[in-house]
Amino acid sequence: MQLYNPLTQSLESFRPNAAPGDLITMYVCGITPYDTTHLGHAFTYTTADVLLRYLEYRGFIVRYVQNVTDIDDDILRRAKKEGGDWLDVGNRWTRHFIEDMINLNVRPPDHYPRATEVIPEIIATVQALIDHGVAYEKNGNVYYHVDDYPQFGALARMDKPTMLKTANERGNNPDDPNKRDPLDFVLWQAHIPGEPAWESPWGAGRPGWHIECSCMSTKFLGTDTIDIHSGGGDLLFPHHTCEIAQIEPLTGKPFVHFWMHAAMVRHDGEKMSKSLGNLVWARELLKTHSSDALRLYLATHHFQVEWSFNAGLLNWAGRVARRLRDAVTCRCTGPEPLDPTPWETAFCAAMDDNLDSPSAIGVLDDLAVQILLHAQNQYDVAAAQHTLRTLSRVFGLLLDGTEPEPRVKEGWQSHLQKFV
Structure with a gap:
C-alpha cells in the first residue's frame, strides 16, 4: 500500500x-x-x-x-x-x-x-x-x-x-x-x-x-x-x-x-x-438522501483534492447506491458463475494507490453493472454478490439496509x- x-x-x-x-x-x-x-x-x-x-x-x-x-x-x-x-x-x-x-x-x-x-x-x-x-x-x-x-x-x-x-x-x-x-x-x-x-x-x-x-x-x-x-x-x-x-x-x-x-x-x-x-450540514442532506448516497458522494472525491459541493453529483451517487443495492439483492443461480476476482484485484489496486477511492467506487459500480447483466443471462452471481457486499463495507455502505451496523x-x- x-x-x-x-x-x-x-x-x-x-x-x-x-x-x-x-x-x-x-x-x-x-x-x-x-x-x-x-x-x-x-x-x-x-x-x-x-x-x-x-x-x-x-x-x-x-x-x-x-x-x-x-x-x-x-x-x-x-x-x-x-x-x-x-x-x-x-x-x-x-x-x-x-x-x-x-x-x-x-x-x-x-x-x-x-x-x-x-x-x-x-x-x-x-x-x-x-x-x-x-x-x-x-x-x-x-x-x-x-x-x-x-x-x-x-x-x-x-x-x-x-x-x-x-x-x-x-x-x-x-x-x-x-x-x-x-x-x-x-x-x-x-x-x-x-x-x-x-x-x-x-x-x-x-x-x-x-x-x-x-x-x-x-x-x-x-x-x-x-x-x-x-x-x-x-x-x-x-x-x-x-x-x-x-x-x-x-x-x-x-x-x-x-x-x-x-x-x-x-x-x-x-x-x-x-x-x-x-455551510452544508450533513444531517440536512441525510433528510433527503440515504447514508449510502452520501458516503458514495464523499468517496468519489480523493482525500487530497479540494472540491465543491455539487447537488447533481450527490443525486448521481444516489443512483449508484440504488444500482449497488439492486445488484446484491437480485437472484440468479445459473450453471456458470461470474468470477469477481478481476474486480477485487482492481479495487485493491486502487485503494493501495494512495487510497484512490474515486477509482475504487468506479470498480464497485462496474461490478454491480456486470452482476445485473449476468443475472439477466442466467449466470450464477452469488460469489460476485458476496464480493460486492464485502468491498462495499470498506466504504461503510449498508446496501439493502437502512440501520447502521450494530458495531x-x-x-x-x-x-x-x-x-x-
Whole structure:
C-alpha cells in the first residue's frame, strides 16, 4: 500500500514489512464541539473510516483513537453567547456529532477521550518540555519556543514569515508581551476570570490546544510513534506542526509515520464558513438522501483534492447506491458463475494507490453493472454478490439496509455515556 507522505512530498510504502494480524496505530483529530457537523467534517471522518475499514479488510488490527477538544476558546464563546455552562455546551454538540456519525455508519474509535481527561498528562508533558529547554514560563503562562526546535515547520514546508502570517490568521497572538518570539505558541494558559481552570506548577490555568492532542494520542495509543495521524487539511499548520514539536524532542523518535489530511470542501468555489452562510450540514442532506448516497458522494472525491459541493453529483451517487443495492439483492443461480476476482484485484489496486477511492467506487459500480447483466443471462452471481457486499463495507455502505451496523451503533453509544 502506497500513501502520500507530506514530510517527503512523495508516495511511500506504508509499513512494507507489516503482515496481516499486525497492529496499526491511528489517531484522528476530533471535533471542537460548538456546532453541528458540516460537509467538511463528514468528509474528514468518513475518509478516516474508509482507511480504517480498508486496513481491517486487508487483515490488520487497528488501534484507533479520536479525541474531543472539550475545552477551547470557541466553546467558551458559545457558552457565553448562550448563557450556559461550557461543559454542557460541549457535551450537547458532541452528542449531535455522535448521532451524525451513527447515521453515516462511521465506525467509532476504540478510545474517544476528551481533553479534560488528560490534564495530569498535559501538565507532566509541559514540565518535561520546560526541563528539556524548549519551553518557558512567564506570568503563569507556558510557551513553546519555536527557535529551540530547528525542525519546526518541516511538515508544512513554510518559512518563518509565512508560518507567522498563517498562525496569526488562525488564532495566534503575536503581540503577547509574555512571548520571546511572536510565533511561540501556548502550552499552558494562565487563568482568566470566569473561565475554567486547573491547578498546575505555574498557577491555575488551562491547556493550550496543541498539547491536548499530543498527550491524548500518546496515552491512549501507548506508543511514541503513531503509524497514521489524520485530520482536516487546515490542521497541517499550526496544529500538527506543533504536535510534532511537542513530542519529538522528548522521545528522539518520529512522532508520526504518515500524516493524512482531508482536503478542503468548498461551496461554489468558496470556503464553507458560518460568516458566509454557505455551510452544508450533513444531517440536512441525510433528510433527503440515504447514508449510502452520501458516503458514495464523499468517496468519489480523493482525500487530497479540494472540491465543491455539487447537488447533481450527490443525486448521481444516489443512483449508484440504488444500482449497488439492486445488484446484491437480485437472484440468479445459473450453471456458470461470474468470477469477481478481476474486480477485487482492481479495487485493491486502487485503494493501495494512495487510497484512490474515486477509482475504487468506479470498480464497485462496474461490478454491480456486470452482476445485473449476468443475472439477466442466467449466470450464477452469488460469489460476485458476496464480493460486492464485502468491498462495499470498506466504504461503510449498508446496501439493502437502512440501520447502521450494530458495531457502529453500539460502539458510539458506549462513548456517548460520558457526554450525557
